[in-house]
């Protein structure tokens with residue numbers, strides 16, 4: 001029984017977005033852009049030949065523009081602005097939110113798990129949840145930032161392990177993900193997620209005065225946490241950060257993408273790189289965990305949107321150049337066989353940043369460490385590091 005190769009969104013982005021095939025589709029888009037740019041001039045010329053704008057208007061009215069007076073330009077379907085209105089995006093997000101809420105309220109009644117909506121500075125509603133230890137004294141707070149295309153409830157097991165060790169846990173679905181507002185899998189700016197994280201950490205701190213607060217981030221979530229922690233204000237409030245497979249090193253396979261990505265992502269931010277997500281590299285060696293991940297409707301499995309990919313490139317460039325400014329204590333964990341984010345970049349982070357730091361590299365492990373068969377040992381490492389600091 002062949003299980004279809006499954007992959008994570010980030011790997012699609014990194015491996016697929018930069019492949020030659022994708023470049024070809026990007027060039028196609030650029031071609032179409034040039035066509036569109038030429039069109040108005042041609043149109044205007046014709047109108048002036050007709051000498052009467054009013055007449056053109058009438059022609060269109062009576063003959064539906066079919067008489068040949070109105071030039072018809074055909075553009076590839078892929079670049080036609082999506083018909084989906086803000087309304088249908090909202091509806092889709094509302095359906096996701098219902099699902100996210102159901103996961104929380106239908107959990108084991110012995111668990112204190114709650115959700116709320118958090119309003120971002122931009123006015124988006126973000127889905128937040130918390131897990132509170134039942135019979136343990138709370139020693140610290142852990143804030144979880146999930147990876148690209150997934151959502152906070154995927155960290156349910158991890159959160160419960162943390163609870164059992166005296167940590168209260170908060171998770172946020174970032175914009176375009178899980179139970180939060182926005183087009184599924186679309187991130188217009190990762191700085192939104194950075195800002196939302198900062199804002200929410202403020203609230204967590206005010207609700208848990210005196211407790212040490214830690215941020216955990218996986219993959220792109222790790223990059224978001226890192227960028228936030230580079231802000232001196234955040235660095236002062238946070239007792240430490242934990243990063244699994246952070247998206248610090250992500251090299252485009254073709255340098256021309258670096259030139260094209262900003263242009264295309266600006267013009268057609270939601271343009272999807274077709275065929276992403278099917279043939280990417282697996283992120284775990286546990287086939288069951290992969291099936292669970294990719295059959296979850298709250299996990300985005302559609303093609304990567306150009307803007308989202310460009311944003312990840314942008315944040316990794318930022319981190320590469322700025323990571324030496326990092327001061328907060330950190331624990332970074334990375335699988336040596338990770339093909340989505342580069343373990344060498346974690347090594348570089350370890351070499352260049354902070355003074356209180358720990359790195360754990362795992363021979364043979366892939367990208368999603370917390371769904372690898374060795375997940376219990378990974379969680380043990382994280383909990384041990386945390387316990388040492390409270």
Ligand SMILES: *[C@@H]1O[C@H](CO)[C@@H](O)[C@H](O)[C@H]1NC(C)=O
Pocket residue numbers: 317318319321322
């Ligand atoms: C590094 O950080 C500085 C200050 O925030 C910023 O201006 C600069 O653009 C960053 N470097 C990159 C490559 O983004």
